[in-house]
Amino acid sequence: MPLVTSTEMxxxxxxxxxxxxxxxxxxxxxxxGITEAAMEVNAPxxxxxxxxxxxxxxxxxxxxxxxxxxxxxxxxxxxxxxxxEDFEIxxxxxxxxxxxxxxxGSKHSFEDNIRMTRQVVxxxxxxxxxxxxELGRLAGIEDAVNVSAEDSSYTRPEEVEEFVSRTGVDSLxxxxxxxxxxxxxxxxxxxxxxxxxxxxxxxxxPGFPIVLHGSSSVIPEYVDIINANGGRLKxxxxxxxxxxxEAARMAVCKIxxxxxxxxxxxxxxxxxxxxxxxxxxxxxxxxxGRDFIRDLVKKKIINxxxxxxKA
Ligand code: G3H
Ligand code: 13P
Ligand code: ZN
Numbered sequence: 001m002p003l004v005t006s007t008e009m010x011x012x013x014x015x016x017x018x019x020x021x022x023x024x025x026x027x028x029x030x031x032x033g034i035t036e037a038a039m040e041v042n043a044p045x046x047x048x049x050x051x052x053x054x055x056x057x058x059x060x061x062x063x064x065x066x067x068x069x070x071x072x073x074x075x076x077x078x079x080x081x082x083x084x085e086d087f088e089i090x091x092x093x094x095x096x097x098x099x100x101x102x103x104x105g106s107k108h109s110f111e112d113n114i115r116m117t118r119q120v121v122x123x124x125x126x127x128x129x130x131x132x133x134e135l136g137r138l139a140g141i142e143d144a145v146n147v148s149a150e151d152s153s154y155t156r157p158e159e160v161e162e163f164v165s166r167t168g169v170d171s172l173x174x175x176x177x178x179x180x181x182x183x184x185x186x187x188x189x190x191x192x193x194x195x196x197x198x199x200x201x202x203x204x205x206p207g208f209p210i211v212l213h214g215s216s217s218v219i220p221e222y223v224d225i226i227n228a229n230g231g232r233l234k235x236x237x238x239x240x241x242x243x244x245x246e247a248a249r250m251a252v253c254k255i256x257x258x259x260x261x262x263x264x265x266x267x268x269x270x271x272x273x274x275x276x277x278x279x280x281x282x283x284x285x286x287x288x289g290r291d292f293i294r295d296l297v298k299k300k301i302i303n304x305x306x307x308x309x310k311a
Pocket of ligand 1: 258259
């Protein structure tokens with residue numbers, strides 16, 4: 001099974017009322033934890049790589065790890081650039097073997113977003129690669145994505161048809177109240193998503209795959225383990241799983257998850273080191289980190305994404 005694009009995955013996901021998990025990868029243990037889980041439940045996968053991940057691990061290492069995972073599991077895997085900020089990084093990932101890229105022009109004006117997205121689509125499609133664009137801005141802080149709550153804005157449904165037809169993108173990320181990172185709502189605030197916007201986008205773009213970023217649930221079990229073992233994560237709150245399941249039944253075909261992976265791995269490592277302070281062999285504390293990721297991803301696939309058995 002070679003690397004694949006997301007085209008077939010999204011078509012089946014849209015028709016089947018489920019979503020594909022797009023998991024961020026940064027090292028071998030993360031790649032292995034995710035792909036072993038997907039293999040156990042026979043799920044299609046998108047592994048995504050941010051600019052920060054390329055800086056940390058280098059493009060070639062991540063690419064080879066993903067190729068190894070395909071050989072090891074036999075799964076269809078799409079390798080995707082997460083939040084490409086300009087044409088150059090998209091081109092570099094396309095030239096370097098990725099099958100999908102995101103050009104994130106959401107912080108630019110509507111016209112500039114269209115122009116830069118169109119340029120990436122032309123190059124990508126010439127090379128058999130698919131493109132995700134974004135309209136609307138998510139709040140939250142990551143390495144390369146830093147938008148304050150005041151600067152975030154919901155997607156305007158009246159813009160989506162023009163954006164898609166003028167750019168030629170293959171999927172569209174929209175902002176309906178999710179955000180990046182582990183602190184998505186204020187303490188006491190009721191988590192809410194604008195399903196009315198998603199419905200209106202779906203009505204205007206029938207059959208077109210929609211993407212949700214910032215979709216970690218910040219699972220309390222992992223936060224509690226981290227805090228019980230020397231961590232200090234106060235007021236971490238994510239998107240309730242039933243809301244994501246509902247979105248997956250609608251037009252959302254790709255759900256992005258990074259923070260939950262980080263929390264799972266950190267919980268595994270902290271628990272191990274707290275129980276065994278004498279250990280200093282990285283294999284001893286990275287093994288539970290990888291195991292926690294495998295358990296997390298399996299639960300996500302079955303309970304949230306609904307793509308088990310669909311590989
Ligand atoms: O949306 C951003 C992803 O969580 C990647 O985060 O830029 O810190 O690698 P990063
Ligand atoms: P989370 O921070 O909610 O995991 O979102 C990740 C993401 O959107 C990657 O693009
Ligand atoms: Zn994102």
